[in-house]
């Protein structure tokens with residue numbers, strides 16, 4: 001009506017100007033202002049659009065009567081979205097806002113480096129003018145933050161590997177990823193409850209510690225060294241950490257990395273909120289003592305050769321050649337300037353032989369926490385029994401188990417094997433486990449006794465040898481005394 005009125009009242013040359021004026025007057029008197037958030041901003045995808053879509057899908061906002069449902073690849077949950085041209089009311093700190101999903105047909109395909117979708121999508125946010133400041137300063141940030149949280153919750157975590165060696169994929173990424181669906185959590189992890197609680201608190205402190213790290217001038221990263229015999233839950237602990245914090249895992253295969261610079265490139269391509277894992281670090285590379293490497297480097301630099309790699313690989317005594325990854329490269333990877341090229345990252349190293357590691361890796365501050373994954377203890381056994389059988393030990397049984405569990409030196413993996421085998425029959429499972437523990441305790445007791453006896457026998461043999469030697473010496477001395485005079 002307004003338009004036809006405009007056409008009849010105003011001559012064509014004044015039409016545009018009058019429309020503009022009309023619009024201005026309308027905006028001036030209207031108590032609302034409007035923000036358009038389009039799906040594509042120029043040629044780039046608008047992150048805010050995706051964030052709003054995800055935010056509106058959160059259950060709190062589901063009051064719309066018509067919703068579109070989607071489930072992404074590898075995602076474990078369904079996302080709700082506003083249908084085309086539908087509206088939704090949301091409130092934030094006392095302000096009420098209205099979202100409208102606007103979908104229109106794209107009329108003519110304009111020139112673009114990549115084909116644009118046929119539909120033009122966007123959200124229009126309608127806000128009262130008096131709330132404009134609040135929306136621009138905090139509401140949109142809140143939406144972005146909430147969307148990031150939701151994304152993390154909805155998507156399964158990814159497990160990255162560098163098993164392709166140094167080759168890159170079509171997008172120039174050195175990492176390959178698969179959905180990470182390990183079910184291990186801190187609830188299912190059998191270990192001493194006190195140290196478990198300590199680790200969980202440490203992880204939470206880390207994840208919520210952005211301000212602290214900023215204030216103290218430290219890089220926002222943390223290192224854990226997990227050590228202990230095979231089958232004590234080191235890998236399960238890493239999975240539990242990832243599930244607890246909602247982080248992705250980068251499983252770094254050091255044997256596939258050829259040089260220190262390749263290692264650095266891999267690090268640069270990791271995202272924040274991730275755990276970078278090097279399993280069995282003692283077996284991965286020949287980690288030479290840095291002092292030795294430094295000494296060799298000095299010699300070589302005296303001969304006008306400055307290659308650090310050559311120096312360190314020379315120190316390893318091997319014929320690894322110049323292109324090898326060195327301990328110093330690895331330390332730079334975790335500690336140096338490059339380790340800060342992202343944020344919120346956790347480094348986890350695992351080993352079965354902590355005594356084989358170079359002291360440089362163990363010094364304080366390098367790995368923030370050393371976690372000993374030991375043989376199964378009574379509290380850990382309780383967790384396993386509860387998880388596998390839904391069974392609580394009775395008081396008499398507790399005493400019986402307590403007597404054998406420590407000397408038996410059985411790993412949680414050994415114990416879970418026995419429990420899985422008999423999981424249909426609880427009492428049989430417990431009886432068999434007790435029997436197995438007794439046998440192992442006896443065996444390891446005998447082994448220890450044997451070692452002790454071997455020690456004794458060796459001592460006795462040494463004593464005998466010593467005596468024989470002394471007798472021979474005396475005989476010799478006697479002979480010298482006897483024949484010396486004659487000679």
Ligand SMILES: Nc1ncnc2c1ncn2[C@@H]1O[C@H](COP(=O)(O)OP(=O)(O)OP(=O)(O)O)[C@@H](O)[C@H]1O
Nearest residue numbers: 188189190191229230231232233234235236412413
């Ligand atoms: N502490 C534990 N709590 C619960 N389950 C465990 C624990 N330790 C081991 N297991 C069970 O034993 C299996 C092997 O454990 P895991 O791979 O975590 O051991 P690991 O310490 O990483 O061994 P390795 O040193 O050989 O890599 C897992 O599948 C898990 O079910």
Ligand SMILES: [Mg+2]
Nearest residue numbers: 234235236279
């Ligand atoms: Mg393991």
